[in-house]
Amino acid sequence: MTALDSVTAQRLCHTALLRVWRGDCASEGMDAMSAMYADIPPITKYIVPQKQATKRNYGSHQYFTKRAWNVIQGYIERFTKPGDVVCDPFGGSGVTITEALVLGRKGIYLDISRWATFLAEQIALAPVDITNINTAFTKIERACAKKIHAWQKMSREDVESVPLTRWYPQGKPLPKNADAALVEDLFTYRQMLCLSELYHHVQKLKDQVSRELLRYAFSATLYKCNRTFISAQGRAESRGGSSIFSIFRYKVAKRVIELDPWDIFARSVRKLIAAKRETNLLIGERPGGSSNAQFFTGYAQRLTDHVPPDRGPFPKRGDANLAG
Ligand SMILES: C[S@@+](CC[C@H](N)C(=O)[O-])C[C@H]1O[C@@H](n2cnc3c(N)ncnc32)[C@H](O)[C@@H]1O
DSSP: OOOOOHHHHHHHHHHHSOEEEOTTGGGGHHHHHHHHHHTSOOOOSOOOOOGGGOTTTSSSOOOTTOOOHHHHHHHHHHHOOTTOEEEETTOTTSHHHHHHHHTTOEEEEEESOHHHHHHHHHHHOOSOOHHHHHHHHHHHHHHHHHHHHHHHHSOHHHHTTSOOOSOOOOSOBOOTTSSSSBGGGGSOHHHHHHHHHHHHHHHTOSOHHHHHHHHHHHHHHHTTSSTTEEEOTTSOTTOEEEHHHHTSSOOOOSSOOOOOHHHHHHHHHHHHHHHHHHHIIIIITSTTGGGGEEEEESOGGGHHHHSOTTTOSSOOTTOTTSOO
16 A cells, blocks of 8 residues: 655645545546645635534543634535545544534544544544433443542542552553653542542443443543643632643642542533534434544554545445445
């Protein structure tokens, strides 16, 4: 397979953001695509970002550099037609692929991070059964909410005498510039006790779709329940964020705040459900829903390993041999 070199991949992605396979003309290659771009006038007007106006985009999960959905929509609408394929090989939290689906395009997503790929897949996924998510949530609530609340109320000495019996990541090193050596050092004993209990019950869920979605909500919970969380001054204690998303480094807070992981999880699930109601309507009601998107984890420079440049990952009309 041919691979794009790093510089070419970066140039392609950052100058145009979106790579487009227009209808069935993928085989015409990059030159033909560049010529098509030349005909489209660039966006010259500032698009005012509206980050908070959608549930799918705002609040359900933090990410380093989430782009505003309406700015991405502006680009997709300008440079593509319904049915075209939009590709973001630095996909991150999946704003591009989600908005491509919302606008009736197909999408290709790639990111170097398995975690980012997971987040993007969950947020684009539609339709999903909201009743199943609620049922799964209630099951977990019955299994561990009371226990977590009780641990939350104990003194530090008492809680540290409760044995930690559930799985948690052990011995996983952090980057050298982190304030802690291991992932487990990013949590107080109480946080690890509560979070490992919660994760245990999420993992036990039989319904795979609900389990993955609640793992997404669990991941959002981790963002607030760790020793790097800094509470925003003058606001509710739970307002604030983890250092990794603001200064890109695991910096342990001077004053560690132990928010109740059950409350944070419950709020994350409510936000997830609000996001899923939105994507059910905007993506799930379109033919094929989110199956019009393909997700890959890997290097953008090796995009063509996943997406053959001569045809892309979607079958052409009448081509029975290509997987959809
Ligand atoms: C600026 S963020 C993208 C944010 C995205 N637009 C969003 O709205 O969430 C850049 C992403 O590129 C990913 N990345 C960095 N180097 C990469 C590479 N060589 N190949 C693929 N992905 C890469 C990072 O993991 C990160 O998620």
